[in-house]
Amino acid sequence: MQFKSTILATALLSVSASAASIPSQCSIGTSATATAQADLDKYAGCETLYGNLTITGELGSAALANVQKIDGSLKIFNATSLGTFSADSIESITGALDLQSLTILTSASFGSLKEVDSINLVTLPAITTFASNLETANNIYISDTSLESVDGFSVLQSVNVFNINNNRYLTSIKSSLKTVSDSLQFDSNGDDAIISFDNLIWANNITLRDVNQASFASLQTVNASMGFINNSIESLNISQLSKVGQTFTVVSNDELTKLQFPNLTAVGGGFVVANNTALKTIDGFKNLSTVGGAIIVTGNFTELDLSSLKSVRGGADFETKSGNFSCSPLKKLQQKGSIQGDSFVCKNGAVSSSKVSSKTSSHSSSATSVVRAASSTISSSSSDSSSTDSSSNGTSSSSSSSRGAGAQFAPASSFMGAIAAIAVALL
Ligand SMILES: *[C@@H]1O[C@H](CO)[C@@H](O)[C@H](O)[C@H]1NC(C)=O
Ligand SMILES: *[C@@H]1O[C@H](CO)[C@@H](O)[C@H](O)[C@H]1NC(C)=O
Ligand SMILES: *[C@@H]1O[C@H](CO)[C@@H](O)[C@H](O)[C@H]1NC(C)=O
Ligand SMILES: *[C@@H]1O[C@H](CO)[C@@H](O)[C@H](O)[C@H]1NC(C)=O
Ligand SMILES: *[C@@H]1O[C@H](CO)[C@@H](O)[C@H](O)[C@H]1NC(C)=O
Ligand SMILES: *[C@@H]1O[C@H](CO)[C@@H](O)[C@H](O)[C@H]1NC(C)=O
Ligand SMILES: *[C@@H]1O[C@H](CO)[C@@H](O)[C@H](O)[C@H]1NC(C)=O
Ligand SMILES: *[C@@H]1O[C@H](CO)[C@@H](O)[C@H](O)[C@H]1NC(C)=O
Ligand SMILES: *[C@@H]1O[C@H](CO)[C@@H](O)[C@H](O)[C@H]1NC(C)=O
Ligand SMILES: *[C@@H]1O[C@H](CO)[C@@H](O)[C@H](O)[C@H]1NC(C)=O
Ligand SMILES: *[C@@H]1O[C@H](CO)[C@@H](O)[C@H](O)[C@H]1NC(C)=O
Ligand SMILES: *[C@@H]1O[C@H](CO)[C@@H](O)[C@H](O)[C@H]1NC(C)=O
Numbered sequence: 001m002q003f004k005s006t007i008l009a010t011a012l013l014s015v016s017a018s019a020a021s022i023p024s025q026c027s028i029g030t031s032a033t034a035t036a037q038a039d040l041d042k043y044a045g046c047e048t049l050y051g052n053l054t055i056t057g058e059l060g061s062a063a064l065a066n067v068q069k070i071d072g073s074l075k076i077f078n079a080t081s082l083g084t085f086s087a088d089s090i091e092s093i094t095g096a097l098d099l100q101s102l103t104i105l106t107s108a109s110f111g112s113l114k115e116v117d118s119i120n121l122v123t124l125p126a127i128t129t130f131a132s133n134l135e136t137a138n139n140i141y142i143s144d145t146s147l148e149s150v151d152g153f154s155v156l157q158s159v160n161v162f163n164i165n166n167n168r169y170l171t172s173i174k175s176s177l178k179t180v181s182d183s184l185q186f187d188s189n190g191d192d193a194i195i196s197f198d199n200l201i202w203a204n205n206i207t208l209r210d211v212n213q214a215s216f217a218s219l220q221t222v223n224a225s226m227g228f229i230n231n232s233i234e235s236l237n238i239s240q241l242s243k244v245g246q247t248f249t250v251v252s253n254d255e256l257t258k259l260q261f262p263n264l265t266a267v268g269g270g271f272v273v274a275n276n277t278a279l280k281t282i283d284g285f286k287n288l289s290t291v292g293g294a295i296i297v298t299g300n301f302t303e304l305d306l307s308s309l310k311s312v313r314g315g316a317d318f319e320t321k322s323g324n325f326s327c328s329p330l331k332k333l334q335q336k337g338s339i340q341g342d343s344f345v346c347k348n349g350a351v352s353s354s355k356v357s358s359k360t361s362s363h364s365s366s367a368t369s370v371v372r373a374a375s376s377t378i379s380s381s382s383s384d385s386s387s388t389d390s391s392s393n394g395t396s397s398s399s400s401s402s403r404g405a406g407a408q409f410a411p412a413s414s415f416m417g418a419i420a421a422i423a424v425a426l427l
Helices: 002-014 037-041 328-335 353-362 366-375 405-426
Strands: 027-034 048-055 061-063 069-071 074-077 084-086 092-100 107-109 115-124 129-131 136-145 158-165 172-174 179-187 193-196 202-209 211-215 226-229 235-237 248-251 258-260 271-274 295-299 316-320 343-347 395-399
Touching: 027 037, 037 061, 202 211, 316 328, 328 343
Parallel strands: 027 048, 048 069, 048 074, 061 084, 069 092, 074 092, 084 107, 092 115, 107 129, 115 136, 136 158, 158 179, 172 193, 179 202, 193 211, 202 226, 226 248, 235 258, 248 271, 271 295, 295 316, 316 343
Antiparallel strands: 343 395
């Protein structure tokens, strides 16, 4: 064919006279390094390259033409003069595709790429577009780039890892992923990032930070942990989610006013909704029935509705700065034995001024505050009637009724252990 022989001729021309035959050109071994376009031209006659290819050095722009498959990996690394790169014939890379430390690279085009094991795009401060047509990938890691969108991944349906961090111009991502078998992480990208994973049905872990809007319309299960930390999200509605296998965390989201998890029934680990300063009404967990760890709800809320809560395996810590909050429904729950952990703390903001110093010092660590509260013996004098109890105030603290008062100190430390475990899970 005319086309093929042209390729062949080009390939042969670009190869030095003493070069070996084409098949051996295509077998590049554990590591071949290309530092000039001429090195890449040697592979123009290869449909498949066998081995690991690294491109580095003083190339201005570069292309890997004609190669359709790399049975190995492709790494483009520390090519500080490289402005553009294209490999638009490649359909499959069995190993990793790494683009790393390419300071002036503005565009990378892999227009036919359908399959890859991992993609790592790291420290690409000038890149604005990454084109691909990816259908299959195990791991996607994009960090410290100038990408404004990651459309190259829009048809992917399942991955192990999807980790997008520190891409300060990335303000939106719309994904068609259905499953994430290890972790989905999105953090420290563009300030007002809007993300939508509306086809996602389950993910092992999900962690979001610095996001402005998040949508997970189909999400049913988070097998391990889910965390929303330090976002500018105002409202979160994850209506299909029924189960989180380990820790569920919503912490330090300063603009959050509404949380809706109407179908969330079971959280296998700790349940932590804390320090969301604008969150006044916490009524989005009406179906929450079991919590496998400790339950911690702190902040500035006036209303907390956990009306389906039947079982908490760990302790409980409810603290609000608002005085307009009654502890009595929670105390009832604890008195019924629904909160099985040994530590129970419920504080509202109407603490008398003599408590201020202990409140202030408790800010240094939530674990400390729990220990303090749990080892104090102040008991609330509120009546048992919840309807007339809205004036209940102060710090209330007691150990589980089945235990003697002498057991208070040890339980406090086991609760501290639970908090430490949660803190670790947050990292
Ligand atoms: C390419 O590198 C990977 C690990 O980096 C290695 O496992 C593999 O054997 C290499 N491929 C070849 C053909 O040497
Ligand atoms: C990157 O390339 C420059 C020259 O272009 C070289 O001096 C430097 O050592 C390389 N860095 C690494 C980590 O390979
Ligand atoms: C994801 O979940 C697993 C448990 O399945 C856990 O061991 C791992 O640390 C979690 N990873 C992240 C990044 O949260
Ligand atoms: C929450 O989202 C679901 C669909 O995802 C929608 O049907 C429902 O109306 C939303 N609830 C609110 C209060 O916005
Ligand atoms: C996560 O949960 C879903 C739904 O229960 C299940 O189909 C999937 O296999 C689980 N994934 C992992 C990694 O455990
Ligand atoms: C939230 O972000 C700020 C600034 O980026 C940081 O200082 C703070 O530690 C973060 N808080 C949490 C809980 O991650
Ligand atoms: C709630 O979750 C259950 C599974 O626990 C599911 O059968 C049901 O359809 C869900 N309901 C809604 C309204 O999402
Ligand atoms: C509450 O949970 C049950 C399953 O335990 C489910 O059938 C029901 O649909 C849930 N309610 C809502 C409002 O999603
Ligand atoms: C708590 O809410 C009140 C009233 O809405 C507000 O004035 C106050 O600043 C909030 N405190 C904190 C620490 O967010
Ligand atoms: C205090 O709570 C009551 C009933 O829960 C509510 O009607 C009222 O608006 C709240 N006041 C403030 C200042 O939040
Ligand atoms: C809430 O904020 C306080 C004070 O900033 C901090 O001590 C505490 O650890 C935070 N709680 C959580 C669960 O992040
Ligand atoms: C708290 O309640 C006690 C008795 O229940 C009452 O004497 C006291 O005045 C109340 N303090 C505040 C600040 O509401």
